[in-house]
Amino acid sequence: MTNSSYQRFHFGLRSLFCLLLLAATFAVHARTTDPLPSWNKGPAKSAIMQFVNAVTKKGGADFVPTAERIATFDNDGTLWCELPMYVQLAFALDRVKAAAPEHPDWKTTEPFKSVLANDMKGLMASGEHGLLELITATHTGMSVEEFNQIAKYWLTQSKHPKFNRPYTELVYQPMLELLAYLRDHGFKTYIVSGGGVEFMRPWTEKIYGVPPEQVIGSTIKTKFELLDGKPVLMRLPEVDFIDDKEGKPVGIQKFIGRRPIAAFGNSDGDLQMLQWATATNAPHFALLVHHTDAEREYAYGRESAFGRLDKALAEAQQKGWTVVDMKKDWKQVFPGK
Amino acid sequence: MTNSSYQRFHFGLRSLFCLLLLAATFAVHARTTDPLPSWNKGPAKSAIMQFVNAVTKKGGADFVPTAERIATFDNDGTLWCELPMYVQLAFALDRVKAAAPEHPDWKTTEPFKSVLANDMKGLMASGEHGLLELITATHTGMSVEEFNQIAKYWLTQSKHPKFNRPYTELVYQPMLELLAYLRDHGFKTYIVSGGGVEFMRPWTEKIYGVPPEQVIGSTIKTKFELLDGKPVLMRLPEVDFIDDKEGKPVGIQKFIGRRPIAAFGNSDGDLQMLQWATATNAPHFALLVHHTDAEREYAYGRESAFGRLDKALAEAQQKGWTVVDMKKDWKQVFPGK
Numbered sequence: 001m002t003n004s005s006y007q008r009f010h011f012g013l014r015s016l017f018c019l020l021l022l023a024a025t026f027a028v029h030a031r032t033t034d035p036l037p038s039w040n041k042g043p044a045k046s047a048i049m050q051f052v053n054a055v056t057k058k059g060g061a062d063f064v065p066t067a068e069r070i071a072t073f074d075n076d077g078t079l080w081c082e083l084p085m086y087v088q089l090a091f092a093l094d095r096v097k098a099a100a101p102e103h104p105d106w107k108t109t110e111p112f113k114s115v116l117a118n119d120m121k122g123l124m125a126s127g128e129h130g131l132l133e134l135i136t137a138t139h140t141g142m143s144v145e146e147f148n149q150i151a152k153y154w155l156t157q158s159k160h161p162k163f164n165r166p167y168t169e170l171v172y173q174p175m176l177e178l179l180a181y182l183r184d185h186g187f188k189t190y191i192v193s194g195g196g197v198e199f200m201r202p203w204t205e206k207i208y209g210v211p212p213e214q215v216i217g218s219t220i221k222t223k224f225e226l227l228d229g230k231p232v233l234m235r236l237p238e239v240d241f242i243d244d245k246e247g248k249p250v251g252i253q254k255f256i257g258r259r260p261i262a263a264f265g266n267s268d269g270d271l272q273m274l275q276w277a278t279a280t281n282a283p284h285f286a287l288l289v290h291h292t293d294a295e296r297e298y299a300y301g302r303e304s305a306f307g308r309l310d311k312a313l314a315e316a317q318q319k320g321w322t323v324v325d326m327k328k329d330w331k332q333v334f335p336g337k
Numbered sequence: 338m339t340n341s342s343y344q345r346f347h348f349g350l351r352s353l354f355c356l357l358l359l360a361a362t363f364a365v366h367a368r369t370t371d372p373l374p375s376w377n378k379g380p381a382k383s384a385i386m387q388f389v390n391a392v393t394k395k396g397g398a399d400f401v402p403t404a405e406r407i408a409t410f411d412n413d414g415t416l417w418c419e420l421p422m423y424v425q426l427a428f429a430l431d432r433v434k435a436a437a438p439e440h441p442d443w444k445t446t447e448p449f450k451s452v453l454a455n456d457m458k459g460l461m462a463s464g465e466h467g468l469l470e471l472i473t474a475t476h477t478g479m480s481v482e483e484f485n486q487i488a489k490y491w492l493t494q495s496k497h498p499k500f501n502r503p504y505t506e507l508v509y510q511p512m513l514e515l516l517a518y519l520r521d522h523g524f525k526t527y528i529v530s531g532g533g534v535e536f537m538r539p540w541t542e543k544i545y546g547v548p549p550e551q552v553i554g555s556t557i558k559t560k561f562e563l564l565d566g567k568p569v570l571m572r573l574p575e576v577d578f579i580d581d582k583e584g585k586p587v588g589i590q591k592f593i594g595r596r597p598i599a600a601f602g603n604s605d606g607d608l609q610m611l612q613w614a615t616a617t618n619a620p621h622f623a624l625l626v627h628h629t630d631a632e633r634e635y636a637y638g639r640e641s642a643f644g645r646l647d648k649a650l651a652e653a654q655q656k657g658w659t660v661v662d663m664k665k666d667w668k669q670v671f672p673g674k
Contacts, residue, residue: 067542067548070550144590188550197591197594198594205404212594212595213407213592215594222590222591224583224584224586224587224609224613226612231586231609231612231613231616233590240591246560249568250560250561250570253559253570254556254577255550256549257538257552258549258550272561272568275563276561276568279568
């Protein structure tokens with residue numbers, strides 16, 4: 001072997017060695033890096049990963065092009081904690097209390113009287129009409145930008161009564177991992193919530209990685225106006241759209257215009273969204289989060305008036321949808337602690 | 338120089354030479370490839386390119402993060418030909434004629450009587466109420482999927498009366514280039530049209546590269562129903578939202594939840610969208626297409642009742658928005674020919 005041919009040989013050998021090392025590193029990495037570390041091994045985790053593998057396998061029978069990989073998530077109870085009451089309801093109650101000094105009549109007028117007396121039963125007794133008055137008084141009469149600021153600020157100032165942490169920390173760690181896992185595999189992740197869209201948009205990008213244009217929710221009517229020549233969108237005291245139950249597929253079609261291939265919920269309010277996502281011969285996936293963990297979070301869903309999922313659970317069993325047993329399936333519930 | 342050191346030197350020299358060649362190739366490529374070849378040199382083309390350069394220049398004073406690069410485009414008259422009548426109106430008239438045998442009463446009932454007699458003046462005389470009846474009769478009473486199929490099929494079968502080409506070929510080549518140019522620079526391109534959203538969605542992805550979830554338009558109400566256990570979304574005979582004039586900023590906020598940084602229109606119906614996009618201290622861009630080319634397309638916009646843009650043109654002059662003079666600024670109007 002001449003000097004130069006030895007050198008070439010040596011160089012080639014070294015390159016080959018480097019390549020092999022690199023390949024080995026990747027292989028080990030792939031084998032050891034779990035994209036869903038807060039999920040315990042079990043049927044729920046397996047079903048998720050099998051579905052994602054199937055729809056992303058090029059040339060596979062169930063392959064779905066990236067553009068069609070739409071996943072829709074309910075928010076309250078699916079991505080963040082919804083007990084002891086919807087976060088947006090806590091916001092409305094706080095807003096009433098803050099504005100009460102300017103409205104002396106509220107002391108004697110429902111539903112405000114009940115709110116100020118912390119009488120939740122009284123509030124509920126005021127029915128849909130009372131709830132609408134509450135929303136009107138606390139969520140309308142300002143511009144969209146002003147409302148976004150109010151909601152965002154309130155969230156930085158408020159804490160959950162049981163966990164004593166900001167609400168935006170009481171998001172489910174396993175679901176954060178699931179959102180990221182789906183996006184890493186070319187999915188577009190959407191929120192489809194009964195909650196107000198403008199209550200969610202100011203923080204969903206930071207907390208969930210879901211940008212404002214991928215948040216679908218209930219809306220109130222807005223009006224374009226020129227105030228001193230400057231355009232504003234004013235929030236009117238009128239409901240535009242309720243994105244719950246039968247409204248969820250309606251909202252999905254209106255905003256996305258495609259059928260999701262995966263849908264995630266936790267209550268009967270999500271049933272129609274799951275029915276819609278799965279009513280196709282194309283690949284699809286449906287998952288329900290069942291809150292079974294009284295210790296780390298709450299156990300509810302079957303009997304309680306709150307977040308009923310009788311019908312959805314029955315249909316899940318019948319149709320083979322995936323049901324998460326929070327206590328069993330989640331290694332960790334909230335981030336950080 | 339030893340044999341091996343010469344070889345190393347030679348190898349190094351060759352690598353350097355290859356790199357230089359590559360760099361030179363890219364430089365020439367960058368200098369000669371015009372991203373907007375159908376635009377003539379002039380103030381409109383320059384303004385577009387200056388804006389895109391400014392908002393994409395990292396570290397520049399006007400840099401805008403990718404996530405916020407939202408561009409909204411009107412459709413009729415901005416992206417495709419809107420004369421002698423809106424394409425969707427031509428669709429409705431054809432649908433009435435096709436369904437007429439099943440509706441003998443239409444021969445004597447407005448607005449159908451006028452439609453069947455090709456009496457456009459009579460149709461217009463039936464006013465908003467007549468137009469609503471026309472839409473109800475031709476656009477509702479079927480599922481969303483059925484309607485999408487009907488609209489898609491009609492577009493493959495119909496031709497423009499003057500140009501004798503399918504409507505989907507009568508899109509503006511310079512605007513197709515502009516859409517692609519913006520997307521190549523990280524923009525998300527949206528359609529914000531007064532037209533029906535479900536009339537556009539079946540073809541906007543193929544023709545414009547705009548996916549269904551980035552199409553905002555007028556909507557009619559839909560209802561989620563189980564037909565023989567199978568979920569469908571039925572189109573109801575009721576208007577949900579008119580995405581025109583003051584409705585455009587409302588629709589933009591409802592669907593996107595962010596203010597666009599660039600907006601493109603061609604009539605007074607787009608004025609509020611342009612006002613909304615530009616009412617900010619952040620970088621912004623507004624453009625109006627002025628139809629000045631009676632030979633290659635049509636010349637209209639100032640006096641004609643159709644596509645008025647008196648107010649928008651006046652405001653464009655006052656605020657320095659870009660105005661495209663179709664005859665001067667566009668080298669080519671439609672693709673291919």
